[in-house]
Amino acid sequence: MRYFLRRLGHAFLMLIGVSLLSFFFTTLAPGNYLDEMRLDPQIAPETLAALRAQYQLDQPLPVRYVSWLNSLIHGKMGFSFAYNSPVAPLLMVRARNTLLLTIIATLFAWGLALPLGVWSAEHLGRLPDRLLSWGTAVGLVLPDLALALGLLLLAVKTGWLPPGGMVSVDFESFSLLHKLGDLLQHMILPVAALVLSSLPLLVRHVRAAVADVLGAPFLVAAKGHGIPKRRLLYHYALRAAANPLISLFGFSVGTLLSGSLLVEVVMSWPGLGPFLLEAILARDLYVVIGGVLLSTLFLLGGNFLADVFLYWADPRIRKENGAG
Amino acid sequence: MRTARAKVHPRRNLPSLLMVLGVVSAPLFAGHPQPKNPKEEFLVMPGEIGHSGGRLVVSLRGEPKTLNPLIAADSRSREVIGVMQADLVHINRATQLTEPALAKSWRISANGLTYTLTLRQGLKFSDGQPLDADDVLFTFRVYLDENVHAPQRDLLIVGGKPISVRKADAQTIVFQLSKPYGVGERLFDGLAILPRHLLEKPYQEGKLGQIGAAPNQWAGLGPFRLKEYVAGQRLVLERNPYYWKADTKGNRLPYLDELIFVFVPNADAQVLKFQSGETDLISQVGAENFSVLSRQPRGYTMVDAGPGLEYNFLFFNLNDAGEKSSPEVLRKRKWFREVKFRQAVSAAADREAIVRLVYQGRGTPLWGLVTPGNKRWGNAVMPHPARSLDRARALLREAGFSWRDEPGGETALFDSDGKPVEFSILTSSSNADRSKMAALIQDDLKQLGMRVQVVPLEFRSLLDRVTQTKDYDACVMGIVSFDADPNSDINVWLSSGGTHLWNPSQTHPATAWEAEMDRLIEEQMSARTFTERKKLYDRAQEILAENQPLIFLASPDILVGAKNTVGNFHPAVLEPYVLWNAEQLYLKNVPESASR
Numbered sequence: 001m002r003y004f005l006r007r008l009g010h011a012f013l014m015l016i017g018v019s020l021l022s023f024f025f026t027t028l029a030p031g032n033y034l035d036e037m038r039l040d041p042q043i044a045p046e047t048l049a050a051l052r053a054q055y056q057l058d059q060p061l062p063v064r065y066v067s068w069l070n071s072l073i074h075g076k077m078g079f080s081f082a083y084n085s086p087v088a089p090l091l092m093v094r095a096r097n098t099l100l101l102t103i104i105a106t107l108f109a110w111g112l113a114l115p116l117g118v119w120s121a122e123h124l125g126r127l128p129d130r131l132l133s134w135g136t137a138v139g140l141v142l143p144d145l146a147l148a149l150g151l152l153l154l155a156v157k158t159g160w161l162p163p164g165g166m167v168s169v170d171f172e173s174f175s176l177l178h179k180l181g182d183l184l185q186h187m188i189l190p191v192a193a194l195v196l197s198s199l200p201l202l203v204r205h206v207r208a209a210v211a212d213v214l215g216a217p218f219l220v221a222a223k224g225h226g227i228p229k230r231r232l233l234y235h236y237a238l239r240a241a242a243n244p245l246i247s248l249f250g251f252s253v254g255t256l257l258s259g260s261l262l263v264e265v266v267m268s269w270p271g272l273g274p275f276l277l278e279a280i281l282a283r284d285l286y287v288v289i290g291g292v293l294l295s296t297l298f299l300l301g302g303n304f305l306a307d308v309f310l311y312w313a314d315p316r317i318r319k320e321n322g323a324g
Numbered sequence: 325m326r327t328a329r330a331k332v333h334p335r336r337n338l339p340s341l342l343m344v345l346g347v348v349s350a351p352l353f354a355g356h357p358q359p360k361n362p363k364e365e366f367l368v369m370p371g372e373i374g375h376s377g378g379r380l381v382v383s384l385r386g387e388p389k390t391l392n393p394l395i396a397a398d399s400r401s402r403e404v405i406g407v408m409q410a411d412l413v414h415i416n417r418a419t420q421l422t423e424p425a426l427a428k429s430w431r432i433s434a435n436g437l438t439y440t441l442t443l444r445q446g447l448k449f450s451d452g453q454p455l456d457a458d459d460v461l462f463t464f465r466v467y468l469d470e471n472v473h474a475p476q477r478d479l480l481i482v483g484g485k486p487i488s489v490r491k492a493d494a495q496t497i498v499f500q501l502s503k504p505y506g507v508g509e510r511l512f513d514g515l516a517i518l519p520r521h522l523l524e525k526p527y528q529e530g531k532l533g534q535i536g537a538a539p540n541q542w543a544g545l546g547p548f549r550l551k552e553y554v555a556g557q558r559l560v561l562e563r564n565p566y567y568w569k570a571d572t573k574g575n576r577l578p579y580l581d582e583l584i585f586v587f588v589p590n591a592d593a594q595v596l597k598f599q600s601g602e603t604d605l606i607s608q609v610g611a612e613n614f615s616v617l618s619r620q621p622r623g624y625t626m627v628d629a630g631p632g633l634e635y636n637f638l639f640f641n642l643n644d645a646g647e648k649s650s651p652e653v654l655r656k657r658k659w660f661r662e663v664k665f666r667q668a669v670s671a672a673a674d675r676e677a678i679v680r681l682v683y684q685g686r687g688t689p690l691w692g693l694v695t696p697g698n699k700r701w702g703n704a705v706m707p708h709p710a711r712s713l714d715r716a717r718a719l720l721r722e723a724g725f726s727w728r729d730e731p732g733g734e735t736a737l738f739d740s741d742g743k744p745v746e747f748s749i750l751t752s753s754s755n756a757d758r759s760k761m762a763a764l765i766q767d768d769l770k771q772l773g774m775r776v777q778v779v780p781l782e783f784r785s786l787l788d789r790v791t792q793t794k795d796y797d798a799c800v801m802g803i804v805s806f807d808a809d810p811n812s813d814i815n816v817w818l819s820s821g822g823t824h825l826w827n828p829s830q831t832h833p834a835t836a837w838e839a840e841m842d843r844l845i846e847e848q849m850s851a852r853t854f855t856e857r858k859k860l861y862d863r864a865q866e867i868l869a870e871n872q873p874l875i876f877l878a879s880p881d882i883l884v885g886a887k888n889t890v891g892n893f894h895p896a897v898l899e900p901y902v903l904w905n906a907e908q909l910y911l912k913n914v915p916e917s918a919s920r
Contacts, residue, residue, distance in 0.1 A: 031784030031792075037397055037475070038791055038822060039803075042812065044478035045822050045829070051473055082389045082398070084533055093555040156596050163596040166557060169381055169584055265589050268597075270556030274589035278386055281754070283784050 007307050011300045022292040023065055026285040032057055033081040033283045055081055078286030087290040095294055098271035102260050105194035109202055117206020118233050124211050139200030144259050148193040148266040155189055162186050164268035190267045197259055205248050209241035246309045253302025364446035366570040373571050374891045374910025379582035381603045383594045387587045393516035394474045395533050407906045409516030410545035412441055413509045417896035417904035420699050420808040422509050436504035436852050443495045448566035449519045449543035457491040462520040464489040504850040506857050507809055519543040547578040547907035559585040569907055579910035604890055607901040609883040611684040629882040629895040631688045631697040636802035637874040642826040643794045664723035666872040671716040672768045678878045682760045690876040692865045697897040698808045703865040716772055727773050737773035746775040747797035753780035762800045810861050817845050826873045837871050889913045
């Protein structure tokens with residue numbers, strides 16, 4: 001229990017730190033939200049000054065931070081200048097879409113990486129392993145952006161899949177089953193882009209971790225006892241190799257999330273990606289800070305989940321904490 | 325009293341002109357089961373008769389930030405609001421002239437200070453509630469309220485005083501200006517008339533800014549009204565059954581049942597959606613995408629609507645450097661303030677090459693601020709000198725510059741103090757066209773021996789440098805005018821203007837020619853006739869061409885496209901390019917039986 005509490009404490013401190021830093025960095029960026037309005041010949045300087053005061057852009061940083069914290073406590077996370085509305089509800093709708101994409105991509109990526117990695121480790125140094133190694137090397141080299149664009153191009157050229165977006169225009173008129181099908185159809189491309197971009201790294205790690213333990217004496221012994229190969233690999237070898245992989249899991253949530261922001265922009269997925277990009281360019285700073293905070297939260301969530309797995313998989317951690 | 329009846333110049337023929345001016349009293353059709361209102365005065369629109377029904381899908385580059393016209397400041401919001409709201413007097417995007425809208429006619433007093441507008445009979449908001457003069461009074465009270473921060477407020481301050489509004493009777497409103505204004509009726513364009521019955525209470529409570537446009541929160545007078553809004557994804561508008569325009573057969577407009585905006589994050593996604601047939605219309609296409617889309621059109625047609633109202637230009641930093649500046653900055657400002665230096669740069673700029681290479685030929689070289697897309701305000705006698713390096717060299721020589729051979733075999737330009745001429749040009753990194761322009765100019769100026777660096781900056785950072793810190797040498801930028809009338813860009817030309825880019829917000833005009841510009845612009849604002857105004861404005865254009873504070877480069881064409889099934893598609897060169905006649909757009913492939 002203390003183990004988890006300590007982890008939560010770390011997470012909390014991390015969030016405070018991230019919010020302070022993102023506050024600081026967004027103010028360092030030159031220009032502010034009103035600059036583009038300033039360029040509009042029809043808007044008078046007096047109106048801009050009034051807006052500046054209304055948005056508290058004329059206040060010192062600590063004052064703004066405190067009033068932002070206050071609005072965070074009230075569940076608003078500050079105020080979006082562009083949307084003229086509290087940030088939290090704006091972010092939540094988009095965060096839901098991003099989470100949907102990231103969770104499914106995470107499941108697929110690991111669901112594929114584990115068997116592929118184990119298979120590759122089993123045939124270490126032989127042809128299947130070599131082919132897979134080449135394949136993953138190509139995947140690693142390919143930039144995410146090129147991958148996403150390539151997939152999109154394929155979809156448009158063939159007309160098999162919709163060119164981006166999350167649902168069809170007629171979505172509301174569909175039956176429940178049809179809605180689900182429509183959503184899945186739209187998800188194929190972005191999920192494929194995410195999975196393909198993270199898979200190679202995961203496969204390589206699984207392969208290395210499993211290969212490491214395959215030669216261990218306890219496995220040779222187990223083999224001698226006539227335990228079937230499949231059980232040997234997945235029950236004994238993978239379990240022994242789990243520790244570094246679980247840590248990698250927490251990390252992979254982070255990479256998938258950041259990859260997702262990019263893929264979303266390319267594939268018009270209505271998640272945090274396009275939303276944050278626009279907010280950054282427009283200097284809608286509370287939206288940017290809110291987005292950064294939310295991403296940090298997801299990342300911490302992934303890591304926390306990894307900790308839980310680790311606790312469950314590795315008796316040593318349980319022992320250590322139970323004793324201390 | 326002089327009567328200024330609606331001036332309408334339809335592009336077709338005389339009968340349609342009569343139709344526009346004529347008031348038809350609601351001949352209602354079998355297909356339109358609406359309560360008969362004998363007093364309803366339709367505005368009759370000339371054009372092809374379409375059929376009802378169907379929906380049109382359009383993509384928007386990014387999400388509209390709000391549907392509330394009082395706070396909308398971004399172009400996407402304005403585009404959507406444009407089809408949901410209506411104004412008293414409207415600028416026809418095709419003819420660029422004003423025409424009656426909610427006001428069926430207006431009178432201007434002999435001294436030009438009083439505007440009397442008469443509302444159409446039987447007008448209703450999209451929720452079915454009637455509109456009268458009180459709604460108009462309320463609307464102007466709200467726009468003029470300082471606490472509302474409506475961006476349009478400043479347009480309603482004429483001669484330093486807000487225009488005053490009073491009601492003569494239920495259908496007649498009188499506007500009083502403190503100073504004559506050249507085109508008073510143009511002020512009304514784009515000012516959405518607000519529903520008092522819904523907004524009075526939030527206004528009293530000071531919550532007007534938080535109102536979105538949910539069906540129960542807002543009602544408009546435009547052809548479409550809100551049906552559904554899915555954050556981050558799409559906006560579904562439906563036909564406003566109370567709309568006040570009809571076609572020449574008396575069918576109530578709009579034809580379409582639904583107009584759907586889908587939000588995409590960038591221009592390329594817009595192109596993909598259009599190419600795959602998911603959207604029906606596309607506008608603001610870049611030249612490269614335009615040629616890709618034109619290569620193999622699948623059931624759609626791409627249209628080059630001709631030059632628009634965007635002018636791109638290079639300008640030098642003419643701000644007072646201040647005494648504490650470094651000698652290097654002072655030296656540069658001295659060059660930039662030398663009019664012959666600016667004229668030389670202008671002479672060396674290869675505008676034809678910009679049009680050819682940046683816009684793939686789909687643009688026009690520019691020598692003045694009035695683009696060829698503007699039908700009435702260009703100065704016809706202004707010279708369009710061809711590129712001439714010889715003339716540029718002669719001008720530089722006269723200004724005391726000289727050339728010396730560098731060790732590398734290149735010839736470099738030096739000023740009268742023997743310092744090499746080197747400076748940088750800022751451009752927005754997100755605008756590929758302007759970055760290319762800057763690169764071409766860099767090359768042109770190299771031929772004069774100037775060493776120029778192009779510095780792409782993220783747009784807000786660039787604005788910060790130009791308008792706030794004033795720490796830059798030169799910059800390539802562009803402005804898109806909202807209106808063909810020069811009054812929309814006044815703050816660019818007045819020396820006191822905040823967008824007088826090269827030296828903004830001056831307390832006193834820094835130069836004699838800027839003082840002269842101020843005088844001309846102020847005078848044309850209050851001049852009463854077009855000829856008078858045009859004369860003053862022509863002179864202003866000449867002064868700009870002489871002094872080159874902005875070195876005009878080129879204007880891109882408005883490139884759009886539509887599926888072949890879209891009827892009444894007549895793109896304009898003013899925003900909104902393809903949706904300005906949204907109420908008349910229809911689908912040719914909707915079977916008659918399927919219509920309402």
